[in-house]
Amino acid sequence: xxxxxxxxxxxxxxxxxxxxxxxxxxxxxxxxxxxxxxxxxxxxxxxxxxxxxxxxxxxxxxxxxxxxxxxxxxxxxxxxxxxxxxxxxxxxxxxxxxxxxxxxxxxxxxxxxxxxxxxxxxxxxxxxxxxxxxxxxxxxxxxxxxxxxxxxxxxxxxxxxxxxxxxxxxxxxxxxxxxxxxxxxxxxxxxxxxxxxxxxxxxxxxxxxxxxxxxxxxxxxxxxxxxxxxxxxxxxxxxxxxxxxxxxxxxxxxxxxxxxxxxxxxxxxxxxxxxxxxxxxxxxxxxxxxxxxxxxxxxxxxxxxxxxxxxxxxxxxxxxxxxxxxxxxxxxxxxxxxxxx
Amino acid sequence: xxxxxxxxxxxxxxxxxxxxxxxxxxxxxxxxxxxxxxxxxxxxxxxxxxxxxxxxxxxxxxxxxxxxxxxxxxxxxxxxxxxxxxxxxxxxxxxxxxxxxxxxxxxxxxxxxxxxxxxxxxxxxxxxxxxxxxxxxxxxxxxxxxxxxxxxxxxxxx
Numbered sequence: 126x127x128x129x130x131x132x133x134x135x136x137x138x139x140x141x142x143x144x145x146x147x148x149x150x151x152x153x154x155x156x157x158x159x160x161x162x163x164x165x166x167x168x169x170x171x172x173x174x175x176x177x178x179x180x181x182x183x184x185x186x187x188x189x190x191x192x193x194x195x196x197x198x199x200x201x202x203x204x205x206x207x208x209x210x211x212x213x214x215x216x217x218x219x220x221x222x223x224x225x226x227x228x229x230x231x232x233x234x235x236x237x238x239x240x241x242x243x244x245x246x247x248x249x250x251x252x253x254x255x256x257x258x259x260x261x262x263x264x265x266x267x268x269x270x271x272x273x274x275x276x277x278x279x280x281x282x283x284x285x286x287x288x289x290x291x292x293x294x295x296x297x298x299x300x301x302x303x304x305x306x307x308x309x310x311x312x313x314x315x316x317x318x319x320x321x322x323x324x325x326x327x328x329x330x331x332x333x334x335x336x337x338x339x340x341x342x343x344x345x346x347x348x349x350x351x352x353x354x355x356x357x358x359x360x361x362x363x364x365x366x367x368x369x370x371x372x373x374x375x376x377x378x379x380x381x382x383x384x385x386x387x388x389x390x391x392x393x394x395x396x397x398x399x400x401x402x403x404x405x406x407x408x409x410x411x412x413x414x415x416x417x418x419x420x421x422x423x424x425x426x427x428x429x430x431x432x433x434x435x436x437x438x439x440x441x442x443x444x445x446x447x448x449x450x451x452x453x454x455x456x457x458x459x460x461x462x463x464x465x466x
Numbered sequence: 467x468x469x470x471x472x473x474x475x476x477x478x479x480x481x482x483x484x485x486x487x488x489x490x491x492x493x494x495x496x497x498x499x500x501x502x503x504x505x506x507x508x509x510x511x512x513x514x515x516x517x518x519x520x521x522x523x524x525x526x527x528x529x530x531x532x533x534x535x536x537x538x539x540x541x542x543x544x545x546x547x548x549x550x551x552x553x554x555x556x557x558x559x560x561x562x563x564x565x566x567x568x569x570x571x572x573x574x575x576x577x578x579x580x581x582x583x584x585x586x587x588x589x590x591x592x593x594x595x596x597x598x599x600x601x602x603x604x605x606x607x608x609x610x611x612x613x614x615x616x617x618x619x620x621x622x623x624x
């Protein structure tokens with residue numbers, strides 16, 4: 126234990142090399158996760174802005190210049206950022222092309238949700254390989270961190286130990302934020318991760334007794350705060366919370382957008398309002414790049430609380446880390462559901 | 467030559483210059499064409515799908531050196547496109563062009579456009595313009611376009 130702690134300290138305090146690794150990410154959230162791992166050994170820049178709809182980023186020449194110089198490029202790897210291939214083609218940096226050593230597909234190893242059974246444009250802007258808003262589950266945040274680490278080690282093996290140590294620390298912090306420091310201490314980070322990844326945590330905590338009490342009494346962090354809305358229904362603007370819903374047990378039962386990516390018709394909005402009233406849905410959850418006035422109108426007509434949050438880091442002031450981001454979602458929803466209870 | 471400046475988080479501009487020189491097909495003399503284009507866009511990232519104002523303008527000067535007197539002709543257009551919401555886009559455009567060779571003649575056109583945008587795959591466009599060719603007089607036109615996309619989307623596997 127002491128030896129491994131010394132190893133981590135040694136790795137963290139080693140002198141940084143002159144050449145700094147240049148990381149570019151499609152989304153600011155991937156940038157924030159990369160920053161946790163890169164530390165002082167490089168620079169991290171993101172293309173989309175935090176409050177921008179990641180589906181519709183307008184490619185600009187300045188992005189091409191960024192990618193031309195990049196050592197590592199992190200993108201979802203699915204069909205969320207359809208503007209990425211154009212930029213990669215224009216940049217002509219073979220290192221970060223798909224399949225190159227500096228290309229990181231953040232979704233690798235993540236079990237995708239909402240994979241369509243048929244592909245038809247009649248369904249709107251459907252995502253052919255599944256829902257790409259993967260970072261809304263903090264456990265996926267850990268997997269994204271691991272993917273970034275793999276890429277960093279490939280392009281900058283000299284600093285591999287440094288990156289590994291920082292990534293391990295990031296994992297531990299995410300787990301502690303998710304289920305509480307005490308519980309992570311009891312379970313150890315690898316066990317906690319495996320239980321969460323395989324969705325077995327609830328059952329394990331309920332049937333495991335420690336000092337005469339169920340281990341679930343030790344649950345803390347976001348999952349404890351999220352207990353306020355676990356098992357409840359909410360309305361959402363767009364299908365971007367699938368992974369969050371699965372992790373926290375809160376379901377989007379109505380969407381302002383009838384079909385992803387297609388602006389809602391007034392008739393559909395009225396149907397959603399009727400459904401929300403009928404089922405007494407207490408919260409409307411939406412990203413802040415959707416029309417605020419429309420969200421607030423629907424909330425006002427239904428008596429629901431409008432919880433409007435950034436989907437990515439830097440999407441609002443004070444949300445700079447992945448922890449800030451998930452915290453904003455969880456506390457925002459808890460407050461929204463709390464108002465209605 | 468294209469130049470691009472990000473002026474703020476929501477605004478950017480582009481300035482381009484074009485130059486072409488070539489020998490005339492009917493003599494050893496040359497024609498040269500100089501063009502300048504400018505674009506200015508306001509597009510707040512947080513509302514990029516709903517608010518967008520783009521102004522574009524381009525002008526050119528064509529000089530034709532020939533055995534007949536040298537002719538110099540000009541042309542330009544200016545275009546303003548304003549996305550009012552996710553569904554509605556309005557725009558206006560002014561064109562002016564001089565006949566590139568032959569007797570002097572010029573044409574101007576004023577165009578107004580309203581677009582109803584259902585999605586990136588379907589939109590309706592109503593366009594009205596008044597054309598005025600110096601030699602033949604004015605012409606008014608009203609067009610309704612229905613534009614739709616067929617076939618697989620870029621990312622789809624069929």
